[in-house]
Amino acid sequence: MARTITDIQQSIIDNINSNATLSTQLTSTSATALWRLWAYIIAVSIWALENLFDFFKSDVDETIAAMKPHSLRWYAEKAKLFQYGYSLPADTDVYDNTAIDPALIEASKIVDYAAVVEQQRGLRIKVAQDNGTDLEALITAELNAFKAYMERIKDAGVKLTITSGDADLLKLSLTIKYDALVLLPTGGRIDGTSAAPVKDAIKTYLKNLPFNGILSTMKLIDAIQAVEGVKDLSVNNIQAKYGALPFSAINITYTPDAGYLRAEDADLTIIYEAG
Numbered sequence: 001m002a003r004t005i006t007d008i009q010q011s012i013i014d015n016i017n018s019n020a021t022l023s024t025q026l027t028s029t030s031a032t033a034l035w036r037l038w039a040y041i042i043a044v045s046i047w048a049l050e051n052l053f054d055f056f057k058s059d060v061d062e063t064i065a066a067m068k069p070h071s072l073r074w075y076a077e078k079a080k081l082f083q084y085g086y087s088l089p090a091d092t093d094v095y096d097n098t099a100i101d102p103a104l105i106e107a108s109k110i111v112d113y114a115a116v117v118e119q120q121r122g123l124r125i126k127v128a129q130d131n132g133t134d135l136e137a138l139i140t141a142e143l144n145a146f147k148a149y150m151e152r153i154k155d156a157g158v159k160l161t162i163t164s165g166d167a168d169l170l171k172l173s174l175t176i177k178y179d180a181l182v183l184l185p186t187g188g189r190i191d192g193t194s195a196a197p198v199k200d201a202i203k204t205y206l207k208n209l210p211f212n213g214i215l216s217t218m219k220l221i222d223a224i225q226a227v228e229g230v231k232d233l234s235v236n237n238i239q240a241k242y243g244a245l246p247f248s249a250i251n252i253t254y255t256p257d258a259g260y261l262r263a264e265d266a267d268l269t270i271i272y273e274a275g
Contacts, residue, residue, distance in 0.1 A: 001054060002047060002050035002051045002053070002054050003046075003047065003050060004047070005040075005043050005044055005047045006043075008043040008046050008047055009039050009040055009043035012039045012042060012043060013036070013039055016035075016039070069155050070155055072116040072117075072118060072123070073116075075114075075116045075123060075125060075150075075154075076114045076115060076116045076125075077114075078093065078150075078153055079111050079114035079116075079125060079127055079146075079150065080109065080111050080112070080113075080114050081095075081109065082109065082110070082111050082145075082146050082149050082150075083095055083105065083108040083109055084108050084109075084110045084142055084145055084146075085108055085145075086108055088149060088152055088153070093152070093153035110129050110138065110142055110146075111127045111128075111129060111138070111146065112128065112129050112130040112135075113127065113128045113129070113130070113135060113211040113259060113260075114126070114127045114211070115127075115211055115212035115259050117212070119161070121159055122158055122159030122160060122161060123158060123159070123160055123161070124160075124161040124162075124163065125150065125160060125161070125162045125163070126163055126164070126165075126211075126212060126258065126259040127146065127162070127163075127164045127259075128164060128211065128258070128259055128260060129142075134207070134262075135167065135211075135259075135260045136166075137164040137165050137166050137258070138164040142164075143162070143164050146162065146164075147160075147162050150162060163258070164258075165242065165243065165257065165258040166243075166258060167256070167258055167260050167261060167262040168240055168241065168242040168254075168256035168257055168258050168260070168261045168262070169240065169241050169242075169247075169261070169262060169263065169264065169267060170202075170206065170215075170238070170239070170240050170261055170262070170263040170267065171237070171238070171239040171240070171241075171247050171263075171267040171268075172202065172235070172237070172238050172239075172263065172267065172268050172269070173235075173236040173237040173238075173269040173270075174198070174224070174233055174234065174235060174236060174268075174269070174270045174271070175233065175234040175236060175270075175271045175273060176198065176224075176230055176232070176233045176234075176270060176271070176272050176273065177230075177231045177232040177233065177273055177274075177275030178229050178230060178231060178272050178273070178274060178275060179228075179229045179230075179231055179275070180274045181229075182228055182229030183197070183229035183230075183272070185272055185274070186272070187199075187270060187272050189228075189229070196265075197227050197228070197229070198224055198227055198230065198270055199263075199265065199268050199270070201223050201224055201226065201227045202220070202223070202224065202263055202268060203262070203263055204223070205219070205220055205223040206260075206261050206262055206263060207262075209260070209261065211259050211260060212255065212256070212259040212260075213255075214253045214254065214255050215240070215250070215253060215254040215255070215256070215261055216252070216253055217235070217238060217250060217251075217252055217253070217254075218252075221233065221235065231275045232275060236269075237249075238250045240254050240256070240261065242256065242257035242258055243257070
């Protein structure tokens with residue numbers, strides 16, 4: 001960024017004053033002293049050159065931005081900058097929030113989670129919003145507005161598939177050997193601090209997965225085994241589903257189609273055996 005003429009001139013004067021030879025020759029403090037006038041002329045020349053450099057850099061940056069295809073991260077970040085109910089100025093991908101209350105701006109940003117996946121025929125963008133307690137899909141009106149926004153800002157020729165769905169569901173059947181000093185035959189803690197600590201651990205693991213993160217059956221088992229009172233376990237069945245499709249078996253990992261995964265109590269079958 002270009003310095004001011006005053007800053008540049010003062011820098012020249014400071015260098016002269018610190019020079020063993022010049023400081024003894026150029027001693028006048030008059031504003032019209034010849035050496036000070038020359039310092040001013042040079043400062044103006046340097047100031048003009050620095051501004052030219054700034055203008056040149058800005059022009060190059062704009063040219064690169066206009067020509068360079070955007071990354072998957074760019075699409076994900078732009079998705080989270082979508083403002084529901086606000087118009088996007090023509091020929092730009094940035095909202096004009098001048099004179100708009102910052103609280104209203106934040107409230108309009110309804111896309112809290114976004115993931116972009118490269119596919120054979122373009123990009124798939126998965127989005128969800130945070131309702132305060134959990135993730136949920138955008139409603140139809142919100143999703144339609146978001147699609148229009150992404151179509152406006154995307155690179156020319158890029159095909160987008162945009163989705164926002166309900167959570168994928170996990171179905172799990174376990175047999176657990178438990179410590180009778182800690183857990184009840186029903187799976188609750190004897191001290192009453194949790195009625196279903198194993199189910200709690202499963203739900204917490206799923207909720208803590210990053211958006212569009214991969215479920216690892218091994219890490220899920222580790223999370224269950226970390227529950228106090230669980231001595232050993234056997235996975236009888238583990239399945240997942242999305243949309244209207246039926247449950248299907250999971251082998252090692254599973255990437256949720258909606259970007260996030262949840263488990264209903266009815267889909268968690270746990271047999272407790274004292275060990």
